[in-house]
Amino acid sequence: MISELPFTIDSFYKLVGEGKLMGARCKSCERLLVPPRPVCPDCYGSDMEWVELKGEGVVESYTIIHIAPPQFAQEAPYVVALVRLDEGVRLPGRLVGVKQEELKVGMRVKVEFVGPSTDAWPAWPTYRFRPISP
Numbered sequence: 492m493i494s495e496l497p498f499t500i501d502s503f504y505k506l507v508g509e510g511k512l513m514g515a516r517c518k519s520c521e522r523l524l525v526p527p528r529p530v531c532p533d534c535y536g537s538d539m540e541w542v543e544l545k546g547e548g549v550v551e552s553y554t555i556i557h558i559a560p561p562q563f564a565q566e567a568p569y570v571v572a573l574v575r576l577d578e579g580v581r582l583p584g585r586l587v588g589v590k591q592e593e594l595k596v597g598m599r600v601k602v603e604f605v606g607p608s609t610d611a612w613p614a615w616p617t618y619r620f621r622p623i624s625p
Contacts, residue, residue, distance in 0.1 A: 498527040498539045508616030510604050512546045514580060515539040525580040546602035547623065548576035553586060553594055574600055574620055585619040599623040 496502040498515040503526040506513045515527035519536035525544065530537050553572040556563070563569065572586040586600065600620040 493541050496541070498524075498529045498541075500526055503527055504615050504617070507604060507618050508606070512544045512602050512618065514542050514544055514578070516542045523578055523580050525576070525578075525582055542578075544580075545577050548574040548582075548600060550586070550594075550596055550598050550600060550620075551575045551581065552596065555591060555594075570594060572600070572620060586621070587619050588621040 493506065493511075493513070496505070503513065512525075513527065514523050514525035515529075516523050516539065517531035517534065517536045518538040518540055520531060520534040522531055522533050523542065524531065524539075527539070527541075529539065531539075550572045551574065553570055555568050555570055557568045559567040559569070568591070570586040570589070570591065571583060573581055573583050575581050584602070586594075589598075599622065601623050602618050603621050605617050605619060
């Protein structure tokens with residue numbers, strides 16, 4: 492049950508593995524934290540609730556990785572974007588499904604979930620972003 496999970500990175504990725512993008516909302520000041528944290532950095536409150544996010548947003552910035560760590564070397568060059576989700580929080584992630592020459596700040600994207608790798612790193616479920624067709 493989601494309400495029983497602690498507000499940690501481990502819980503965040505456990506929920507990603509279930510196809511849910513979740514954040515923590517501070518019940519004292521309403522700040523949304525993604526990824527979740529057990530203590531609010533604004534009011535230092537610790538009374539949190541899980542909130543499911545829509546998983547759509549806008550690319551605010553991006554970079555193209557040409558020299559990748561060994562685990563991703565075969566995928567280089569690839570794009571990492573900073574996305575402002577519709578709920579107002581920013582979340583970094585890989586951006587797939589778009590040609591580099593078509594990348595632009597302001598493009599609409601949505602999250603998609605990727606299961607854990609069976610033979611390579613990362614060995615946990617994760618997410619990435621893909622452009623939303625106009």
